[in-house]
Amino acid sequence: MGDEMADENISDLIERYLKQILADNEQVKIRRSEIAGLFDVVPSQINYVINTRFTIQNGYIVESKRGGGGYIRIEKVRLLDDIDVLDSLIAAIGNKLSKRDSETIVQTLYNNDLINRREASIILAAIDKDAIDLNNNDLTDIMRANIMISILNRLRYEG
Amino acid sequence: MGDEMADENISDLIERYLKQILADNEQVKIRRSEIAGLFDVVPSQINYVINTRFTIQNGYIVESKRGGGGYIRIEKVRLLDDIDVLDSLIAAIGNKLSKRDSETIVQTLYNNDLINRREASIILAAIDKDAIDLNNNDLTDIMRANIMISILNRLRYEG
DNA sequence: ATAATAATAGTCAATATTAGTCAAAGAATG
DNA sequence: CATTCTTTGACTAATATTGACTATTATTAT
Structure with a gap:
Protein backbone atom coordinates (compact mmCIF):
# COMPACT_ATOMS: atom_id res chain seq x y z
CA MET A 1 0.00 0.00 0.00
CA GLY A 2 1.24 3.42 -0.35
CA ASP A 3 4.47 5.10 -0.42
CA GLU A 4 6.04 6.30 2.76
CA MET A 5 6.93 4.32 5.82
CA ALA A 6 3.36 3.54 6.56
CA ASP A 7 3.91 0.38 8.53
CA GLU A 8 4.73 1.49 12.03
CA ASN A 9 3.75 -0.64 14.94
CA ILE A 10 1.93 0.82 17.92
CA SER A 11 5.07 1.15 20.00
CA ASP A 12 6.56 3.29 17.27
CA LEU A 13 3.46 5.45 17.22
CA ILE A 14 3.59 5.97 20.94
CA GLU A 15 7.26 6.81 20.68
CA ARG A 16 6.57 9.33 17.97
CA TYR A 17 3.72 10.87 19.92
CA LEU A 18 5.88 11.41 22.98
CA LYS A 19 8.84 12.71 21.02
CA GLN A 20 6.60 15.17 19.26
CA ILE A 21 5.74 16.67 22.60
CA LEU A 22 9.38 16.60 23.60
CA ALA A 23 10.24 18.57 20.50
CA ASP A 24 8.58 21.58 22.08
CA ASN A 25 9.12 20.83 25.74
CA GLU A 26 11.99 19.84 27.95
CA GLN A 27 9.87 17.14 29.51
CA VAL A 28 6.58 15.38 29.29
CA LYS A 29 4.56 14.14 32.20
CA ILE A 30 1.98 11.49 31.51
CA ARG A 31 -0.49 9.29 33.26
CA ARG A 32 0.33 5.82 32.09
CA SER A 33 -3.23 4.58 31.80
CA GLU A 34 -4.23 7.66 29.84
CA ILE A 35 -1.67 7.11 27.13
CA ALA A 36 -2.46 3.43 27.10
CA GLY A 37 -6.12 4.29 26.60
CA LEU A 38 -5.29 6.78 23.88
CA PHE A 39 -3.57 4.10 21.83
CA ASP A 40 -5.74 1.25 23.06
CA VAL A 41 -2.96 -0.88 24.48
CA VAL A 42 -2.37 -2.37 27.90
CA PRO A 43 -0.64 -0.01 30.33
CA SER A 44 2.51 -2.07 30.56
CA GLN A 45 3.18 -1.42 26.91
CA ILE A 46 3.98 2.13 27.88
CA ASN A 47 6.76 0.73 30.02
CA TYR A 48 7.97 -1.28 27.08
CA VAL A 49 8.11 1.80 24.90
CA ILE A 50 9.95 3.73 27.56
CA ASN A 51 12.42 0.95 28.28
CA THR A 52 13.28 0.41 24.65
CA ARG A 53 13.15 3.95 23.30
CA PHE A 54 13.73 6.46 26.07
CA THR A 55 16.96 5.24 27.60
CA ILE A 56 19.78 7.36 28.91
CA GLN A 57 21.82 6.37 25.88
CA ASN A 58 19.24 8.18 23.82
CA GLY A 59 19.35 11.20 26.10
CA TYR A 60 16.30 10.71 28.23
CA ILE A 61 15.84 10.22 31.93
CA VAL A 62 12.61 8.90 33.31
CA GLU A 63 11.10 9.17 36.73
CA SER A 64 7.74 8.16 38.06
CA LYS A 65 5.51 8.02 41.06
CA ARG A 66 2.77 5.55 41.95
CA GLY A 67 -0.38 6.08 43.94
CA GLY A 68 -3.00 8.76 43.60
CA GLY A 69 -1.87 11.45 41.22
CA GLY A 70 0.88 9.15 39.99
CA TYR A 71 2.74 9.90 36.79
CA ILE A 72 5.64 9.09 34.51
CA ARG A 73 7.89 11.94 33.53
CA ILE A 74 10.30 11.77 30.61
CA GLU A 75 12.96 14.42 30.49
CA LYS A 76 15.32 15.28 27.68
CA VAL A 77 18.90 15.80 28.80
CA ARG A 78 21.81 17.18 26.91
CA LEU A 79 24.37 14.45 26.40
CA LEU A 80 28.02 15.33 26.65
CA ASP A 81 30.14 15.33 23.56
CA ASP A 82 32.84 12.86 24.45
CA ILE A 83 30.78 10.02 25.71
CA MET B 1 0.45 18.56 27.39
CA GLY B 2 4.00 19.39 28.09
CA ASP B 3 5.69 21.29 30.78
CA GLU B 4 2.69 22.50 32.59
CA MET B 5 1.92 19.98 35.25
CA ALA B 6 -1.22 20.77 37.07
CA ASP B 7 -2.13 17.35 38.34
CA GLU B 8 -0.48 16.96 41.66
CA ASN B 9 -2.12 14.87 44.28
CA ILE B 10 -3.70 16.57 47.25
CA SER B 11 -0.92 15.63 49.64
CA ASP B 12 1.55 17.42 47.40
CA LEU B 13 -0.68 20.47 47.33
CA ILE B 14 -0.91 20.54 51.09
CA GLU B 15 2.84 20.16 51.33
CA ARG B 16 3.34 23.02 48.95
CA TYR B 17 0.89 25.22 50.79
CA LEU B 18 2.66 24.71 54.09
CA LYS B 19 6.11 25.18 52.65
CA GLN B 20 5.03 28.38 51.03
CA ILE B 21 4.18 29.74 54.43
CA LEU B 22 7.46 28.41 55.79
CA ALA B 23 9.33 30.26 53.09
CA ASP B 24 8.47 33.51 54.85
CA ASN B 25 8.21 32.29 58.42
CA GLU B 26 10.28 30.23 60.77
CA GLN B 27 7.23 28.21 61.70
CA VAL B 28 3.64 27.60 60.86
CA LYS B 29 0.93 26.80 63.37
CA ILE B 30 -2.22 25.24 62.06
CA ARG B 31 -5.47 23.79 63.24
CA ARG B 32 -5.61 20.37 61.72
CA SER B 33 -9.30 20.36 60.91
CA GLU B 34 -9.04 23.77 59.30
CA ILE B 35 -6.41 22.70 56.80
CA ALA B 36 -8.29 19.49 56.21
CA GLY B 37 -11.40 21.54 55.44
CA LEU B 38 -9.47 23.87 53.20
CA PHE B 39 -8.39 21.00 51.00
CA ASP B 40 -11.48 18.91 51.59
CA VAL B 41 -9.74 15.87 52.99
CA VAL B 42 -10.12 13.93 56.22
CA PRO B 43 -8.09 15.35 59.11
CA SER B 44 -5.81 12.36 59.34
CA GLN B 45 -4.48 13.13 55.90
CA ILE B 46 -2.74 16.11 57.44
CA ASN B 47 -0.86 13.67 59.62
CA TYR B 48 0.05 11.68 56.56
CA VAL B 49 1.45 14.75 54.86
CA ILE B 50 3.43 15.69 57.93
CA ASN B 51 4.77 12.21 58.50
CA THR B 52 5.91 11.80 54.93
CA ARG B 53 7.11 15.31 54.11
CA PHE B 54 8.04 17.17 57.27
CA THR B 55 10.41 14.81 59.00
CA ILE B 56 13.41 15.78 61.04
CA GLN B 57 15.61 14.54 58.23
CA ASN B 58 14.10 17.17 56.05
CA GLY B 59 14.81 19.82 58.64
CA TYR B 60 11.48 20.20 60.36
CA ILE B 61 10.33 19.51 63.84
CA VAL B 62 6.67 19.16 64.60
CA GLU B 63 4.88 19.60 67.86
CA SER B 64 1.24 19.60 68.65
CA LYS B 65 -1.32 19.86 71.34
CA ARG B 66 -4.79 18.32 71.57
CA GLY B 67 -7.87 19.60 73.26
CA GLY B 68 -9.45 23.02 73.02
CA GLY B 69 -7.19 25.44 71.19
CA GLY B 70 -5.17 22.51 69.97
CA TYR B 71 -2.72 22.96 67.12
CA ILE B 72 0.07 21.50 65.07
CA ARG B 73 3.19 23.55 64.76
CA ILE B 74 5.81 22.90 62.11
CA GLU B 75 9.13 24.55 62.68
CA LYS B 76 12.12 24.85 60.41
CA VAL B 77 15.23 23.87 62.29
CA ARG B 78 18.55 25.40 61.61
CA LEU B 79 21.32 22.93 62.25
CA LEU B 80 24.37 24.44 63.85
CA ASP B 81 27.16 23.55 61.51
CA ASP B 82 28.09 21.08 58.84
CA ILE B 83 29.37 18.43 61.17
C1' DA C 1 -12.01 19.85 93.57
C1' DT C 2 -14.02 16.46 90.81
C1' DA C 3 -16.57 14.65 87.22
C1' DA C 4 -18.61 15.04 82.86
C1' DT C 5 -18.36 16.83 78.39
C1' DA C 6 -16.40 19.06 74.42
C1' DA C 7 -12.71 19.90 71.43
C1' DT C 8 -9.03 18.92 69.67
C1' DA C 9 -4.97 15.67 67.55
C1' DG C 10 -2.98 10.63 66.85
C1' DT C 11 -2.95 5.79 65.22
C1' DC C 12 -3.72 2.19 62.32
C1' DA C 13 -5.64 -0.64 59.12
C1' DA C 14 -8.66 -0.91 55.07
C1' DT C 15 -9.30 0.65 50.53
C1' DA C 16 -8.19 3.17 46.31
C1' DT C 17 -5.12 4.63 42.85
C1' DT C 18 -1.62 4.63 40.52
C1' DA C 19 3.04 2.41 38.16
C1' DG C 20 6.43 -1.81 37.65
C1' DT C 21 7.80 -6.64 36.58
C1' DC C 22 7.95 -10.68 34.17
C1' DA C 23 6.97 -14.30 31.35
C1' DA C 24 4.13 -16.16 27.78
C1' DA C 25 1.98 -15.60 23.33
C1' DG C 26 2.04 -13.51 18.85
C1' DA C 27 4.16 -11.07 14.92
C1' DA C 28 7.83 -9.73 12.07
C1' DT C 29 12.27 -10.38 10.22
C1' DG C 30 16.10 -12.52 8.03
C1' DC D 1 13.27 -22.17 10.68
C1' DA D 2 15.33 -19.30 14.14
C1' DT D 3 15.63 -15.17 16.20
C1' DT D 4 14.24 -10.88 17.74
C1' DC D 5 10.73 -7.51 18.59
C1' DT D 6 5.99 -6.49 20.08
C1' DT D 7 1.82 -7.19 22.58
C1' DT D 8 -0.75 -8.89 26.41
C1' DG D 9 -2.18 -9.73 31.08
C1' DA D 10 -1.61 -11.60 35.71
C1' DC D 11 0.69 -10.44 39.58
C1' DT D 12 3.43 -7.10 42.54
C1' DA D 13 4.79 -2.68 44.68
C1' DA D 14 4.38 2.02 46.06
C1' DT D 15 1.75 5.87 47.43
C1' DA D 16 -2.47 8.27 48.63
C1' DT D 17 -6.97 8.56 50.78
C1' DT D 18 -10.41 7.43 54.10
C1' DG D 19 -12.58 6.50 58.42
C1' DA D 20 -13.22 4.12 62.80
C1' DC D 21 -11.28 4.17 67.03
C1' DT D 22 -8.09 6.15 70.66
C1' DA D 23 -5.62 9.72 73.47
C1' DT D 24 -5.02 14.15 75.31
C1' DT D 25 -6.29 18.68 76.85
C1' DA D 26 -9.61 22.34 77.92
C1' DT D 27 -13.99 23.77 79.52
C1' DT D 28 -18.16 23.38 82.02
C1' DA D 29 -21.21 21.56 85.52
C1' DT D 30 -21.82 19.75 90.11
Whole structure:
Protein backbone atom coordinates (compact mmCIF):
# COMPACT_ATOMS: atom_id res chain seq x y z
CA MET A 1 0.00 0.00 0.00
CA GLY A 2 1.24 3.42 -0.35
CA ASP A 3 4.47 5.10 -0.42
CA GLU A 4 6.04 6.30 2.76
CA MET A 5 6.93 4.32 5.82
CA ALA A 6 3.36 3.54 6.56
CA ASP A 7 3.91 0.38 8.53
CA GLU A 8 4.73 1.49 12.03
CA ASN A 9 3.75 -0.64 14.94
CA ILE A 10 1.93 0.82 17.92
CA SER A 11 5.07 1.15 20.00
CA ASP A 12 6.56 3.29 17.27
CA LEU A 13 3.46 5.45 17.22
CA ILE A 14 3.59 5.97 20.94
CA GLU A 15 7.26 6.81 20.68
CA ARG A 16 6.57 9.33 17.97
CA TYR A 17 3.72 10.87 19.92
CA LEU A 18 5.88 11.41 22.98
CA LYS A 19 8.84 12.71 21.02
CA GLN A 20 6.60 15.17 19.26
CA ILE A 21 5.74 16.67 22.60
CA LEU A 22 9.38 16.60 23.60
CA ALA A 23 10.24 18.57 20.50
CA ASP A 24 8.58 21.58 22.08
CA ASN A 25 9.12 20.83 25.74
CA GLU A 26 11.99 19.84 27.95
CA GLN A 27 9.87 17.14 29.51
CA VAL A 28 6.58 15.38 29.29
CA LYS A 29 4.56 14.14 32.20
CA ILE A 30 1.98 11.49 31.51
CA ARG A 31 -0.49 9.29 33.26
CA ARG A 32 0.33 5.82 32.09
CA SER A 33 -3.23 4.58 31.80
CA GLU A 34 -4.23 7.66 29.84
CA ILE A 35 -1.67 7.11 27.13
CA ALA A 36 -2.46 3.43 27.10
CA GLY A 37 -6.12 4.29 26.60
CA LEU A 38 -5.29 6.78 23.88
CA PHE A 39 -3.57 4.10 21.83
CA ASP A 40 -5.74 1.25 23.06
CA VAL A 41 -2.96 -0.88 24.48
CA VAL A 42 -2.37 -2.37 27.90
CA PRO A 43 -0.64 -0.01 30.33
CA SER A 44 2.51 -2.07 30.56
CA GLN A 45 3.18 -1.42 26.91
CA ILE A 46 3.98 2.13 27.88
CA ASN A 47 6.76 0.73 30.02
CA TYR A 48 7.97 -1.28 27.08
CA VAL A 49 8.11 1.80 24.90
CA ILE A 50 9.95 3.73 27.56
CA ASN A 51 12.42 0.95 28.28
CA THR A 52 13.28 0.41 24.65
CA ARG A 53 13.15 3.95 23.30
CA PHE A 54 13.73 6.46 26.07
CA THR A 55 16.96 5.24 27.60
CA ILE A 56 19.78 7.36 28.91
CA GLN A 57 21.82 6.37 25.88
CA ASN A 58 19.24 8.18 23.82
CA GLY A 59 19.35 11.20 26.10
CA TYR A 60 16.30 10.71 28.23
CA ILE A 61 15.84 10.22 31.93
CA VAL A 62 12.61 8.90 33.31
CA GLU A 63 11.10 9.17 36.73
CA SER A 64 7.74 8.16 38.06
CA LYS A 65 5.51 8.02 41.06
CA ARG A 66 2.77 5.55 41.95
CA GLY A 67 -0.38 6.08 43.94
CA GLY A 68 -3.00 8.76 43.60
CA GLY A 69 -1.87 11.45 41.22
CA GLY A 70 0.88 9.15 39.99
CA TYR A 71 2.74 9.90 36.79
CA ILE A 72 5.64 9.09 34.51
CA ARG A 73 7.89 11.94 33.53
CA ILE A 74 10.30 11.77 30.61
CA GLU A 75 12.96 14.42 30.49
CA LYS A 76 15.32 15.28 27.68
CA VAL A 77 18.90 15.80 28.80
CA ARG A 78 21.81 17.18 26.91
CA LEU A 79 24.37 14.45 26.40
CA LEU A 80 28.02 15.33 26.65
CA ASP A 81 30.14 15.33 23.56
CA ASP A 82 32.84 12.86 24.45
CA ILE A 83 30.78 10.02 25.71
CA ASP A 84 32.87 7.32 24.11
CA VAL A 85 35.03 7.24 27.22
CA LEU A 86 32.00 6.35 29.27
CA ASP A 87 30.80 3.83 26.75
CA SER A 88 34.09 2.00 26.69
CA LEU A 89 34.40 2.08 30.48
CA ILE A 90 30.93 0.60 30.87
CA ALA A 91 31.68 -2.02 28.26
CA ALA A 92 34.92 -2.88 30.02
CA ILE A 93 33.28 -3.33 33.39
CA GLY A 94 30.88 -5.99 32.35
CA ASN A 95 29.45 -7.92 35.23
CA LYS A 96 31.97 -7.60 38.00
CA LEU A 97 34.43 -4.95 39.10
CA SER A 98 37.35 -5.34 41.47
CA LYS A 99 38.43 -2.65 43.88
CA ARG A 100 41.64 -2.17 41.97
CA ASP A 101 39.89 -1.74 38.63
CA SER A 102 37.39 0.63 40.15
CA GLU A 103 40.20 2.87 41.27
CA THR A 104 41.63 2.85 37.78
CA ILE A 105 38.28 3.89 36.41
CA VAL A 106 37.94 6.77 38.82
CA GLN A 107 41.41 7.88 37.88
CA THR A 108 40.49 7.73 34.20
CA LEU A 109 37.42 9.83 34.81
CA TYR A 110 39.51 12.38 36.61
CA ASN A 111 42.18 12.44 33.91
CA ASN A 112 39.51 13.04 31.30
CA ASP A 113 38.03 15.92 33.28
CA LEU A 114 34.76 14.08 33.68
CA ILE A 115 34.87 14.43 37.45
CA ASN A 116 36.79 16.56 39.90
CA ARG A 117 38.67 15.50 43.00
CA ARG A 118 35.74 15.84 45.31
CA GLU A 119 33.44 13.86 43.06
CA ALA A 120 36.08 11.18 42.82
CA SER A 121 36.14 10.99 46.56
CA ILE A 122 32.39 10.63 46.76
CA ILE A 123 32.42 7.86 44.19
CA LEU A 124 35.14 5.99 46.01
CA ALA A 125 33.14 6.26 49.21
CA ALA A 126 30.11 4.82 47.47
CA ILE A 127 31.96 1.71 46.37
CA ASP A 128 34.06 1.39 49.46
CA LYS A 129 34.72 -2.22 50.37
CA ASP A 130 33.27 -1.93 53.84
CA ALA A 131 30.17 -0.13 52.63
CA ILE A 132 29.18 -2.68 50.05
CA ASP A 133 30.59 -5.78 51.70
CA LEU A 134 28.37 -8.81 51.37
CA ASN A 135 30.50 -11.54 52.93
CA ASN A 136 31.05 -12.81 49.45
CA ASN A 137 33.75 -11.49 47.18
CA ASP A 138 31.92 -12.22 43.97
CA LEU A 139 28.76 -10.52 45.14
CA THR A 140 30.74 -7.52 46.29
CA ASP A 141 32.34 -7.20 42.87
CA ILE A 142 28.95 -7.43 41.22
CA MET A 143 27.57 -4.76 43.50
CA ARG A 144 30.57 -2.55 42.79
CA ALA A 145 30.04 -2.98 39.07
CA ASN A 146 26.36 -2.08 39.29
CA ILE A 147 27.00 1.05 41.30
CA MET A 148 29.82 2.18 39.07
CA ILE A 149 27.76 1.69 35.93
CA SER A 150 24.90 3.63 37.43
CA ILE A 151 27.26 6.51 38.17
CA LEU A 152 28.87 6.37 34.74
CA ASN A 153 25.47 6.59 33.16
CA ARG A 154 24.75 9.62 35.24
CA LEU A 155 27.90 11.26 33.94
CA ARG A 156 26.63 11.05 30.39
CA TYR A 157 24.78 14.29 30.65
CA GLU A 158 25.50 17.59 32.26
CA GLY A 159 23.58 19.45 34.89
CA MET B 1 0.45 18.56 27.39
CA GLY B 2 4.00 19.39 28.09
CA ASP B 3 5.69 21.29 30.78
CA GLU B 4 2.69 22.50 32.59
CA MET B 5 1.92 19.98 35.25
CA ALA B 6 -1.22 20.77 37.07
CA ASP B 7 -2.13 17.35 38.34
CA GLU B 8 -0.48 16.96 41.66
CA ASN B 9 -2.12 14.87 44.28
CA ILE B 10 -3.70 16.57 47.25
CA SER B 11 -0.92 15.63 49.64
CA ASP B 12 1.55 17.42 47.40
CA LEU B 13 -0.68 20.47 47.33
CA ILE B 14 -0.91 20.54 51.09
CA GLU B 15 2.84 20.16 51.33
CA ARG B 16 3.34 23.02 48.95
CA TYR B 17 0.89 25.22 50.79
CA LEU B 18 2.66 24.71 54.09
CA LYS B 19 6.11 25.18 52.65
CA GLN B 20 5.03 28.38 51.03
CA ILE B 21 4.18 29.74 54.43
CA LEU B 22 7.46 28.41 55.79
CA ALA B 23 9.33 30.26 53.09
CA ASP B 24 8.47 33.51 54.85
CA ASN B 25 8.21 32.29 58.42
CA GLU B 26 10.28 30.23 60.77
CA GLN B 27 7.23 28.21 61.70
CA VAL B 28 3.64 27.60 60.86
CA LYS B 29 0.93 26.80 63.37
CA ILE B 30 -2.22 25.24 62.06
CA ARG B 31 -5.47 23.79 63.24
CA ARG B 32 -5.61 20.37 61.72
CA SER B 33 -9.30 20.36 60.91
CA GLU B 34 -9.04 23.77 59.30
CA ILE B 35 -6.41 22.70 56.80
CA ALA B 36 -8.29 19.49 56.21
CA GLY B 37 -11.40 21.54 55.44
CA LEU B 38 -9.47 23.87 53.20
CA PHE B 39 -8.39 21.00 51.00
CA ASP B 40 -11.48 18.91 51.59
CA VAL B 41 -9.74 15.87 52.99
CA VAL B 42 -10.12 13.93 56.22
CA PRO B 43 -8.09 15.35 59.11
CA SER B 44 -5.81 12.36 59.34
CA GLN B 45 -4.48 13.13 55.90
CA ILE B 46 -2.74 16.11 57.44
CA ASN B 47 -0.86 13.67 59.62
CA TYR B 48 0.05 11.68 56.56
CA VAL B 49 1.45 14.75 54.86
CA ILE B 50 3.43 15.69 57.93
CA ASN B 51 4.77 12.21 58.50
CA THR B 52 5.91 11.80 54.93
CA ARG B 53 7.11 15.31 54.11
CA PHE B 54 8.04 17.17 57.27
CA THR B 55 10.41 14.81 59.00
CA ILE B 56 13.41 15.78 61.04
CA GLN B 57 15.61 14.54 58.23
CA ASN B 58 14.10 17.17 56.05
CA GLY B 59 14.81 19.82 58.64
CA TYR B 60 11.48 20.20 60.36
CA ILE B 61 10.33 19.51 63.84
CA VAL B 62 6.67 19.16 64.60
CA GLU B 63 4.88 19.60 67.86
CA SER B 64 1.24 19.60 68.65
CA LYS B 65 -1.32 19.86 71.34
CA ARG B 66 -4.79 18.32 71.57
CA GLY B 67 -7.87 19.60 73.26
CA GLY B 68 -9.45 23.02 73.02
CA GLY B 69 -7.19 25.44 71.19
CA GLY B 70 -5.17 22.51 69.97
CA TYR B 71 -2.72 22.96 67.12
CA ILE B 72 0.07 21.50 65.07
CA ARG B 73 3.19 23.55 64.76
CA ILE B 74 5.81 22.90 62.11
CA GLU B 75 9.13 24.55 62.68
CA LYS B 76 12.12 24.85 60.41
CA VAL B 77 15.23 23.87 62.29
CA ARG B 78 18.55 25.40 61.61
CA LEU B 79 21.32 22.93 62.25
CA LEU B 80 24.37 24.44 63.85
CA ASP B 81 27.16 23.55 61.51
CA ASP B 82 28.09 21.08 58.84
CA ILE B 83 29.37 18.43 61.17
CA ASP B 84 26.15 18.55 63.13
CA VAL B 85 24.14 18.07 59.99
CA LEU B 86 26.20 15.06 59.01
CA ASP B 87 26.15 13.59 62.49
CA SER B 88 22.44 13.91 62.88
CA LEU B 89 21.82 12.48 59.44
CA ILE B 90 24.03 9.50 60.13
CA ALA B 91 22.35 8.97 63.46
CA ALA B 92 18.95 9.11 61.85
CA ILE B 93 19.78 6.48 59.23
CA GLY B 94 20.48 3.58 61.51
CA ASN B 95 20.49 0.20 59.87
CA LYS B 96 18.16 0.54 56.90
CA LEU B 97 17.30 3.37 54.55
CA SER B 98 14.36 3.57 52.19
CA LYS B 99 14.52 5.21 48.81
CA ARG B 100 12.23 7.94 49.96
CA ASP B 101 14.28 8.74 53.06
CA SER B 102 17.47 8.72 51.04
CA GLU B 103 16.04 11.35 48.74
CA THR B 104 15.12 13.45 51.73
CA ILE B 105 18.66 13.18 53.05
CA VAL B 106 20.18 14.25 49.77
CA GLN B 107 17.81 17.18 49.69
CA THR B 108 18.90 18.17 53.17
CA LEU B 109 22.56 18.01 52.20
CA TYR B 110 21.82 20.26 49.30
CA ASN B 111 19.76 22.69 51.35
CA ASN B 112 22.62 23.00 53.80
CA ASP B 113 25.13 23.65 51.03
CA LEU B 114 27.05 20.50 51.82
CA ILE B 115 26.76 19.26 48.27
CA ASN B 116 25.86 20.81 44.95
CA ARG B 117 23.33 19.64 42.41
CA ARG B 118 25.73 17.49 40.48
CA GLU B 119 27.07 15.79 43.58
CA ALA B 120 23.51 15.16 44.65
CA SER B 121 22.72 13.38 41.44
CA ILE B 122 25.90 11.30 41.63
CA ILE B 123 24.92 10.18 45.10
CA LEU B 124 21.42 9.35 43.93
CA ALA B 125 22.91 7.32 41.10
CA ALA B 126 25.06 5.40 43.56
CA ILE B 127 22.06 4.33 45.63
CA ASP B 128 19.68 3.89 42.75
CA LYS B 129 17.26 1.05 43.24
CA ASP B 130 18.29 -0.79 40.11
CA ALA B 131 21.97 -0.44 40.90
CA ILE B 132 21.83 -1.91 44.37
CA ASP B 133 18.94 -4.28 43.88
CA LEU B 134 19.35 -7.57 45.69
CA ASN B 135 16.02 -9.23 45.11
CA ASN B 136 15.22 -8.51 48.70
CA ASN B 137 13.81 -5.23 49.90
CA ASP B 138 15.34 -5.42 53.34
CA LEU B 139 18.78 -6.16 52.00
CA THR B 140 18.47 -3.33 49.51
CA ASP B 141 17.60 -0.90 52.29
CA ILE B 142 20.57 -2.10 54.30
CA MET B 143 22.88 -1.65 51.35
CA ARG B 144 21.50 1.82 50.73
CA ALA B 145 22.11 2.74 54.35
CA ASN B 146 25.69 1.49 54.23
CA ILE B 147 26.52 3.40 51.09
CA MET B 148 24.89 6.58 52.30
CA ILE B 149 26.73 6.45 55.61
CA SER B 150 29.99 5.86 53.83
CA ILE B 151 29.41 8.93 51.69
CA LEU B 152 28.34 11.07 54.63
CA ASN B 153 31.44 10.12 56.53
CA ARG B 154 33.53 11.05 53.55
CA LEU B 155 31.90 14.44 53.38
CA ARG B 156 32.97 15.07 56.92
CA TYR B 157 36.61 15.45 56.14
CA GLU B 158 36.22 16.31 52.53
CA GLY B 159 35.15 19.78 53.56
C1' DA C 1 -12.01 19.85 93.57
C1' DT C 2 -14.02 16.46 90.81
C1' DA C 3 -16.57 14.65 87.22
C1' DA C 4 -18.61 15.04 82.86
C1' DT C 5 -18.36 16.83 78.39
C1' DA C 6 -16.40 19.06 74.42
C1' DA C 7 -12.71 19.90 71.43
C1' DT C 8 -9.03 18.92 69.67
C1' DA C 9 -4.97 15.67 67.55
C1' DG C 10 -2.98 10.63 66.85
C1' DT C 11 -2.95 5.79 65.22
C1' DC C 12 -3.72 2.19 62.32
C1' DA C 13 -5.64 -0.64 59.12
C1' DA C 14 -8.66 -0.91 55.07
C1' DT C 15 -9.30 0.65 50.53
C1' DA C 16 -8.19 3.17 46.31
C1' DT C 17 -5.12 4.63 42.85
C1' DT C 18 -1.62 4.63 40.52
C1' DA C 19 3.04 2.41 38.16
C1' DG C 20 6.43 -1.81 37.65
C1' DT C 21 7.80 -6.64 36.58
C1' DC C 22 7.95 -10.68 34.17
C1' DA C 23 6.97 -14.30 31.35
C1' DA C 24 4.13 -16.16 27.78
C1' DA C 25 1.98 -15.60 23.33
C1' DG C 26 2.04 -13.51 18.85
C1' DA C 27 4.16 -11.07 14.92
C1' DA C 28 7.83 -9.73 12.07
C1' DT C 29 12.27 -10.38 10.22
C1' DG C 30 16.10 -12.52 8.03
C1' DC D 1 13.27 -22.17 10.68
C1' DA D 2 15.33 -19.30 14.14
C1' DT D 3 15.63 -15.17 16.20
C1' DT D 4 14.24 -10.88 17.74
C1' DC D 5 10.73 -7.51 18.59
C1' DT D 6 5.99 -6.49 20.08
C1' DT D 7 1.82 -7.19 22.58
C1' DT D 8 -0.75 -8.89 26.41
C1' DG D 9 -2.18 -9.73 31.08
C1' DA D 10 -1.61 -11.60 35.71
C1' DC D 11 0.69 -10.44 39.58
C1' DT D 12 3.43 -7.10 42.54
C1' DA D 13 4.79 -2.68 44.68
C1' DA D 14 4.38 2.02 46.06
C1' DT D 15 1.75 5.87 47.43
C1' DA D 16 -2.47 8.27 48.63
C1' DT D 17 -6.97 8.56 50.78
C1' DT D 18 -10.41 7.43 54.10
C1' DG D 19 -12.58 6.50 58.42
C1' DA D 20 -13.22 4.12 62.80
C1' DC D 21 -11.28 4.17 67.03
C1' DT D 22 -8.09 6.15 70.66
C1' DA D 23 -5.62 9.72 73.47
C1' DT D 24 -5.02 14.15 75.31
C1' DT D 25 -6.29 18.68 76.85
C1' DA D 26 -9.61 22.34 77.92
C1' DT D 27 -13.99 23.77 79.52
C1' DT D 28 -18.16 23.38 82.02
C1' DA D 29 -21.21 21.56 85.52
C1' DT D 30 -21.82 19.75 90.11
